[in-house]
Amino acid sequence: MSLNTYQPPHLGSGNDKPSRKKPMFPVIERLRAFLKHHGREVRLPVAYRDLQRFTYSLPVKDKEGKDTMWETVVYDMREWDYIREGLIRIYAILKTEGDMSFSKHLDVARIDFCAFGNSQPFRIRIVNKFNDNYDHYYIKIADASRIYGLELEHLLSPNRITFFTSRNTLVEEHIPGIPGDIFIQSYLDNSDTNKIRFAKEFVKFNERCFVRLLGDMRSYNFVVDITPDIEDFQYRIRAIDFDQQSYEGRKNLYLPQFFKENNPFVQTTLKYLNSDSIAQYQTEERTMMAFRLVSARYRIKELLDTMGRDQISTPEKIHQLAGELAEFHGNVALGKTHTMGKLVKQHLKVCLRKNLLMIPRFQGRFED
Structure with a gap:
């Protein structure tokens, strides 16, 4: 999914909204x-x-x-x-x-x-x-959706997360950073904010969410971590809400670029990055995700096999998302998936296949 394939009026239009209340799913x-x-x-x-x-x-x-x-x-x-x-x-x-x-x-x-x-x-x-x-x-x-989301974040993102469960209780460490909505109000337009570097990070964050199907990343559901660097700053966007891991049926709900709350980020990205730069940063992020997947391939396979046997969404939403992803990628196999866990696994295959083939010790596929 590329930010530059859409014109600004259609980005973050707010036409797609997450469910008002997602049910809690028990830990099987x-x-x-x-x-x-x-x-x-x-x-x-x-x-x-x-x-x-x-x-x-x-x-x-x-x-x-x-x-x-x-x-x-x-x-x-x-x-x-x-x-x-x-x-x-x-x-x-x-x-x-x-x-x-x-x-x-x-x-x-x-x-x-x-x-x-x-x-x-x-x-x-x-x-x-x-x-x-x-x-x-x-x-x-302890909600199963959130646990799957936390574990996938730990394994596939550049961020490590410490959390524990104890029966029906979930304990999470605090994720430091500036909430996205506060960043828009108080930091985005500051003269010392490097908008090019921030736009690069937003593209990468958008890509990570879509590939692993983490939904509802509106500005108040992620934070911005600012790190001083040589002569400037680096930015890292980190999700803090994982309740909407692979639950919704609309494809666009897994892309932060489509939420109206994120419009300032989208506009900044379109202003400071051209289409070639956006494509480059998307490829960079998918390549890094592929390396992370290879490094933790057996743990990820175990997690996704468990997720594939779990019920963490409704049949209607699964059918809808599978159909929309199949149409978007031109991949009929995606449309035949019947659980969210298997859909995440198939989507990782589809999105990262090209990058995985570039890694000599990996065959470009998950073990069945």
Whole structure:
């Protein structure tokens, strides 16, 4: 999919909208076995249901005094001691593989809850009592779609992600960066923003999402990481919401370029990059995805085989997406796919076949 194949008025038109509420999909035993095998399933001292027993909540406001979608929750003291100790232990599991020797420096500064969205997360703020430095992590409902999305991000993107499951609880590390919508408001038009480099990154992000079928990447569902470089800055766009991994039926919902919230990014890309540059950056990203796939081919195959036997969307959406992708690629086989997991596997084959053939030790196909 190329950004330059469309004229600006049709980009990000907002005609395609994700489902208002995606159902939660349970973790099947085959997926649980995969998570255990690869060290993702661990025994945690606090579960999601424990955090739901708060007494009351207070709205969280931003620096300008405006309400956010988060609320700080407060617990009965009998609950708090147990929860506080457990949350510090979970942080140790995330950061130091369970080494509790540093726990005396740590405390739970705040717990926030967000009822908006599918995962209804709790955001845990951990603070170092010696210097007031703080960090965050999240506890959510374990949704199979999100777990597949997190694992595919870990394996196929340039970003590594630490997360754990414990039965129906999902724990995720915080992904740092500037939310995309805030970047548009406060950074995109700054004089020191290198728009050419940012446009290059948006093309690559657009490509990654489409190839692995990660949907609903509106500006507030990803962050921008800015890294100082020689005489300038580099940019990395990172997804932070994986609930819409391979769920929707519309092809365009897997392309960030089509969301109206991302129009400023699209316009910047079209202004600063020509068609040859866009094609070059798309090829670069597919080549890197191919190398990542080869490096983790057996783990990816195990994941996709599990995903192919799981039900993470509706038959109507699967049929629709398979048909649209088959028409777009001119590949009849895609239209005959009956599960989202198998469709992701076939789509990776179709999109990366040319790049995989350039890698000598890979035969350009997945094992069946």
